[in-house]
Amino acid sequence: MPKSNAQDDLGFLDGVTATVMLTPSGFTAHLSTGEVLKNPDPVALADMLVAAGLTAQAVRMPDWREGDHAPLTGQKIALIQRMRHGSLGPGR
Numbered sequence: 001m002p003k004s005n006a007q008d009d010l011g012f013l014d015g016v017t018a019t020v021m022l023t024p025s026g027f028t029a030h031l032s033t034g035e036v037l038k039n040p041d042p043v044a045l046a047d048m049l050v051a052a053g054l055t056a057q058a059v060r061m062p063d064w065r066e067g068d069h070a071p072l073t074g075q076k077i078a079l080i081q082r083m084r085h086g087s088l089g090p091g092r
Contacts, residue, residue, distance in 0.1 A: 015032075016031060016032050016033055016052075016053065016054060016058060017031070017032045017054075017058045017059070017060065018030065018031045018032070018037075018049060018054055018058060018059050018060070019059075019060045019061070019062075020042075020045065020049075020059055020060070020061045020071065020079065021061070021062060021069040021070070021071070022068070022069050022070060022071045022072075022075070023038075023069065025038065025040065026038060026039055026040030026041070026045075027039055027040065027041075027042055027045045027071065027075075027079075029045060029048070029049055029059075031052065031054070035052070037049065037052065042071065042075045042076075042078045042079040042082075043078055043079065043082045045079060046078070046079045046080075046082035046083045046086065047082065047086060049083060050082075050083055050086040054083070055083065056080045056083035056084045059079070059080065059083065061076050061079075
């Protein structure tokens with residue numbers, strides 16, 4: 001069954017996911033739509049992901065057992081917390 005790209009009431013995409021990895025140049029998010037977002041700052045990448053219509057629940061990040069491309073715990077917290085804050089919509 002194909003993935004739905006319908007938007008919910010706040011404008012977030014349904015069914016789109018992202019995997020965020022640490023790279024030598026910063027952070028890279030690979031979206032299930034094929035789009036790739038890059039930014040050296042995890043908070044700025046979080047804003048980009050929210051702007052692209054994703055929620056914090058749609059983001060996956062590898063853990064330390066998966067190798068050097070795993071963001072550090074503090075970086076993961078910063079990204080997810082910013083996405084949760086940003087996904088509350090206007091008038092948070």
